[in-house]
Amino acid sequence: MTEHTDPTGVRIELDHVSKVYPGSKQPAVDDVSLDIPAGEIVVFVGPSGCGKTTTMRMINRLSEPTSGRILIGDQDALSIKPTELRRSIGYAIQQAGLFPHMTIRQNVGLVPGLLNWDRSRINDRVDELLDLVGLEPAQYADRYPRQLSGGQQQRVGVARALAADPPVLLMDEPFGAVDPITRSTLQDELLRLQGELRKTIVFVTHDFGEAVKLGDRIAVLGQQSKILQYDTPQNILASPADDTVAGFVGSGASLRQLGLLRVKDVALESRPSVHRDDSAEQVRSVIAGSDYDWAVVLDDRERPVSWVRETRLRHAASLSDAVEHLDVVSTQSTLEDALEAILAEQHASAVVTGPVGRYEGVVTLDTLIDTITRLRSEAGSS
Amino acid sequence: MSTATETATAGAPATTPAERIRLFIQPVLVLIVAAAVVFWAFDRDLTATQKENINAGNVATLIWQHLLITAAVTAIVVLVGVPLGVLVTRPGAKALRPLFIGIANVGQAAPAIGLLVLLFLLTARTGFWIGVAPIALYSLLPVLSSTILGIDQVDRSLMDAGLGQGMSRVALLARVELPLAVPYILAGLRTSLVLAVGTATLSFLVNAGGLGILIDTGYKLQDNVTLILGSVLAVCLALLMDWLGGLAEFYVGPKGLR
Amino acid sequence: MSPRRAVAVLAALTLLLTACGLGSGSTVPLQVGPGSIKPTPGLEGVKITVGSKEYTEQVILGYILEYTLAAAGADVRDLTGIVGSRSTRGAQLSGQVDVAYEFTGNAWINYLGHEKPIGDTRKQFEAVRDEDLARNGMVWLEPGPMDDTYALAASKRTVERTGVRTLSEYAALVQRDPAAARTCVDTEFRARQDGFPGMAAAYGFDPARAVTPILQVGIIYQATADGTQCDFGEVFTTDGRIAALDLAVLTDDKQFFAHYNPSVTMKQSFFDAHPEIAEVTAPVTAALTNDVVIELNKQVDVEGRDPSVVARDWMVSRGFVTAR
Numbered sequence: 001m002t003e004h005t006d007p008t009g010v011r012i013e014l015d016h017v018s019k020v021y022p023g024s025k026q027p028a029v030d031d032v033s034l035d036i037p038a039g040e041i042v043v044f045v046g047p048s049g050c051g052k053t054t055t056m057r058m059i060n061r062l063s064e065p066t067s068g069r070i071l072i073g074d075q076d077a078l079s080i081k082p083t084e085l086r087r088s089i090g091y092a093i094q095q096a097g098l099f100p101h102m103t104i105r106q107n108v109g110l111v112p113g114l115l116n117w118d119r120s121r122i123n124d125r126v127d128e129l130l131d132l133v134g135l136e137p138a139q140y141a142d143r144y145p146r147q148l149s150g151g152q153q154q155r156v157g158v159a160r161a162l163a164a165d166p167p168v169l170l171m172d173e174p175f176g177a178v179d180p181i182t183r184s185t186l187q188d189e190l191l192r193l194q195g196e197l198r199k200t201i202v203f204v205t206h207d208f209g210e211a212v213k214l215g216d217r218i219a220v221l222g223q224q225s226k227i228l229q230y231d232t233p234q235n236i237l238a239s240p241a242d243d244t245v246a247g248f249v250g251s252g253a254s255l256r257q258l259g260l261l262r263v264k265d266v267a268l269e270s271r272p273s274v275h276r277d278d279s280a281e282q283v284r285s286v287i288a289g290s291d292y293d294w295a296v297v298l299d300d301r302e303r304p305v306s307w308v309r310e311t312r313l314r315h316a317a318s319l320s321d322a323v324e325h326l327d328v329v330s331t332q333s334t335l336e337d338a339l340e341a342i343l344a345e346q347h348a349s350a351v352v353t354g355p356v357g358r359y360e361g362v363v364t365l366d367t368l369i370d371t372i373t374r375l376r377s378e379a380g381s382s
Numbered sequence: 383m384s385t386a387t388e389t390a391t392a393g394a395p396a397t398t399p400a401e402r403i404r405l406f407i408q409p410v411l412v413l414i415v416a417a418a419v420v421f422w423a424f425d426r427d428l429t430a431t432q433k434e435n436i437n438a439g440n441v442a443t444l445i446w447q448h449l450l451i452t453a454a455v456t457a458i459v460v461l462v463g464v465p466l467g468v469l470v471t472r473p474g475a476k477a478l479r480p481l482f483i484g485i486a487n488v489g490q491a492a493p494a495i496g497l498l499v500l501l502f503l504l505t506a507r508t509g510f511w512i513g514v515a516p517i518a519l520y521s522l523l524p525v526l527s528s529t530i531l532g533i534d535q536v537d538r539s540l541m542d543a544g545l546g547q548g549m550s551r552v553a554l555l556a557r558v559e560l561p562l563a564v565p566y567i568l569a570g571l572r573t574s575l576v577l578a579v580g581t582a583t584l585s586f587l588v589n590a591g592g593l594g595i596l597i598d599t600g601y602k603l604q605d606n607v608t609l610i611l612g613s614v615l616a617v618c619l620a621l622l623m624d625w626l627g628g629l630a631e632f633y634v635g636p637k638g639l640r
Numbered sequence: 641m642s643p644r645r646a647v648a649v650l651a652a653l654t655l656l657l658t659a660c661g662l663g664s665g666s667t668v669p670l671q672v673g674p675g676s677i678k679p680t681p682g683l684e685g686v687k688i689t690v691g692s693k694e695y696t697e698q699v700i701l702g703y704i705l706e707y708t709l710a711a712a713g714a715d716v717r718d719l720t721g722i723v724g725s726r727s728t729r730g731a732q733l734s735g736q737v738d739v740a741y742e743f744t745g746n747a748w749i750n751y752l753g754h755e756k757p758i759g760d761t762r763k764q765f766e767a768v769r770d771e772d773l774a775r776n777g778m779v780w781l782e783p784g785p786m787d788d789t790y791a792l793a794a795s796k797r798t799v800e801r802t803g804v805r806t807l808s809e810y811a812a813l814v815q816r817d818p819a820a821a822r823t824c825v826d827t828e829f830r831a832r833q834d835g836f837p838g839m840a841a842a843y844g845f846d847p848a849r850a851v852t853p854i855l856q857v858g859i860i861y862q863a864t865a866d867g868t869q870c871d872f873g874e875v876f877t878t879d880g881r882i883a884a885l886d887l888a889v890l891t892d893d894k895q896f897f898a899h900y901n902p903s904v905t906m907k908q909s910f911f912d913a914h915p916e917i918a919e920v921t922a923p924v925t926a927a928l929t930n931d932v933v934i935e936l937n938k939q940v941d942v943e944g945r946d947p948s949v950v951a952r953d954w955m956v957s958r959g960f961v962t963a964r
Contacts, residue, residue, distance in 0.1 A: 062542070062546055083548045083550050084548070085548070086546060086547060086548035087547070087548030091543070091547055093543055094539075095539045096543075097540055097542065097543025097544075099543075099557075099558055100540075100562070100636075101636030101637070110549075111547050114547070114553075160547075170546075429833075430755065430833050430837070431755070431831050431832055431833050431837075434831040434837055495856075499856065499858070499859060502859055502863075503859075503862070506862075506866050506868060506869075507868065508824075508855055509853075586827065586854050587855060587859070588855060589854055589855050589869070595854060598826075598827040598828075599828060599830070599831045602826075602828040603828060603831065603832065604750075608831075
């Protein structure tokens with residue numbers, strides 16, 4: 001999920017943290033202990049009302065814990081002045097929360113301003129960040145939030161959270177209020193940024209699919225923020241800890257798992273291949289000599305262009321009369337894409353091409369089923 | 383980045399074309415009507431009694447006094463109403479809200495003459511400030527309630543975003559809550575201004591001067607010229623204040639909200 | 641006329657009458673019996689509507705007139721308390737009100753339209769009597785001594801401090817030291833030619849130099865008595881507060897201010913029909929002095945008593961009528 005650059009983020013440790021609201025019997029957050037590694041995205045996921053947002057908000061003390069310790073990069077969060085603490089933690093919320101009476105520049109430069117950076121340094125930083133989130137500074141910096149679309153406002157929200165280059169980012173369903181297409185784009189953006197910056201990000205969502213896509217680790221939280229399972233997405237998908245987690249993961253876990261692996265991660269099989277300018281006779285004999293009743297047709301650069309079935313070849317005069325259209329997947333494609341291709345073709349396999357489009361082999365349905373089984377057993381034993 | 387789905391909405395101003403036309407026409411009309419009534423009053427054979435009031439020096443003085451009273455009332459109303467409104471919206475000060483709104487309500491419901499005479503009896507003094515203070519109390523409610531409304535309507539998520547980024551409560555108030563409340567405060571101020579100008583026609587009763595002298599003299603002596611002169615000028619002044627309020631709403635409000 | 645129409649016409653008439661603010665009057669508030677005023681044959685059972693303006697003094701005078709006529713045996717209707725002096729006059733001219741006490745100076749200036757009053761009391765009365773009869777057919781009976789006019793007053797302390805007791809001395813003080821002669825006035829007095837400007841001209845001081853804070857007429861009395869804002873104040877010579885606040889009235893030594901003596905007035909036609917009214921009312925009118933009226937005003941305005949009771953009690957104390 002993330003590239004291997006040095007992390008700029010720091011470790012966060014929640015040590016028996018609880019939150020009890022005055023006058024209520026049950027704690028909203030009950031004795032949560034969690035270790036968030038530096039430079040990773042940890043997603044808090046759970047049903048509404050489970051306390052995931054409250055738990056996150058205790059990290060920057062928007063909600064004060066009633067007991068427990070919170071360490072941010074080995075510093076006790078409860079010993080620093082809250083306003084000072086929050087200026088070193090990026091904060092992005094669902095409605096973006098951009099101040100409507102301030103320009104984009106003023107919004108993004110808010111925390112640097114609070115930290116008394118000098119004007120030119122702030123301006124440079126704002127330009128840099130707007131570039132980073134894909135908004136051209138010359139065009140957008142002096143506009144007002146209401147002149148931007150929802151997706152653009154969310155990008156600004158992210159830029160704002162990154163402005164003072166904090167080691168930690170807290171994100172509370174930041175992509176929840178936009179349409180699915182924009183959400184997907186923003187998620188890709190975040191992953192790209194994280195690849196470059198490697199901050200420690202605590203991300204709250206109720207959408208498990210988002211959690212799988214973004215998280216290095218996922219904390220599935222139940223009532224009162226109890227940790228039901230804290231593990232990598234693969235492990236949770238492969239082996240949910242209990243029925244609640246399984247219910248949350250929902251159906252389609254297997255498909256999701258396939259989405260996490262690429263074709264190059266699994267074994268390929270070989271199938272007969274012939275060339276475009278081979279004669280029909282030659283092709284018939286290749287097929288006859290194999291265990292299969294079809295062949296991949298390659299061009300002179302060994303790239304798959306079509307496929308041919310023995311039955312159609314029987315009565316054809318030349319190869320070109322018998323070939324059929326072929327869809328291919330590359331070694332970079334996910335197994336989910338491979339499954340899609342397998343289901344679409346009629347030969348129960350997906351033809352795989354390598355880096356320059358050369359035919360490498362096929363991936364079969366059996367291989368995919370074996371892979372899932374293997375993942376489950378690996379997760380079960382871990 | 384696909385730009386197809388990200389169409390930026392054009393910045394639409396908060397005022398309609400009709401309001402902007404009015405902003406331009408109102409002062410012009412007011413000046414025309416005021417000039418007309420002054421010309422009408424002065425350009426006739428006035429009795430000696432009428433000339434006591436209808437002379438350039440006196441009318442100018444009365445207009446000036448009326449403006450001073452209105453300015454003082456405005457200043458008091460803003461300096462008292464806005465901080466009170468802010469105070470009453472602070473967490474923990476909820477109990478104070480009905481108290482101060484109640485006082486402002488009483489101030490507006492009570493007849494202004496009563497307030498003026500009461501203040502005189504309490505202080506045994508007359509003059510400018512005795513004429514100003516009751517009018518200020520009378521005109522307080524719109525500014526107080528609009529300040530409260532303006533601050534209350536600030537989106538909670540903005541407050542959360544501000545606090546979350548490390549703004550202190552004071553900074554939040556000064557840089558977020560108040561600027562966003564300004565359009566509402568200005569709207570309330572506009573109402574207060576017009577109330578003040580109208581009620582300031584009573585300030586003369588305690589020696590604060592103003593156009594009320596023309597109105598009262600005209601009424602008591604059944605002198606329509608003086609009466610009309612005073613009333614029309616007072617109305618013109620009120621419309622002028624309304625215009626100034628409209629200008630303030632248009633220009634002083636935060637640009638991002640227009 | 642169909643019944644429905646009749647009702648409609650009646651409703652419209654009632655609406656019209658009440659819209660004018662005047663009904664047909666009510667009964668006399670208190671019953672009185674004869675005293676020195678005895679039942680007079682010519683007035684027995686005669687319907688007489690008595691009117692007055694709405695301020696205290698006029699209301700008291702109105703009630704006094706009602707009790708006088710009632711004791712003489714007339715069937716009196718009470719229309720005291722009409723708002724606005726124009727309205728009362730209009731009611732008299734139109735016949736809705738038969739008799740009312742009016743003031744000589746008021747008629748001279750406001751009804752007959754003269755700017756300058758006549759300095760001599762008797763001459764003023766005669767001028768009004770003659771002109772109002774000639775122009776409007778209104779009859780004026782012999783006036784009383786009471787003179788409810790403008791005056792300047794001061795607290796006793798101010799009088800002792802400045803030594804000013806007359807308007808001439810006041811004028812000299814204004815010329816000398818305007819700041820020591822702050823004179824609180826109301827809008828009307830400040831503008832009227834029979835008010836401050838005329839007084840300044842008569843007494844030879846420059847009104848522009850004088851310091852004249854403008855106050856509501858009601859609070860001038862208190863402010864003058866306090867002495868902090870006003871050294872002198874405009875007063876009406878028969879106002880009850882003069883006694884209540886112990887104010888000293890400056891003498892109008894040049895006789896500038898108009899004279900407002902009370903007379904019973906009525907239309908010529910009414911007088912010709914009932915000339916006995918003159919004899920019956922004469923002794924009562926003659927008893928109306930400034931001191932009497934100040935006292936009666938004080939009882940109503942300052943002590944809060946009911947004017948109808950105050951009027952009756954005075955008439956009883958003078959033996960004009962007896963209480964019932």
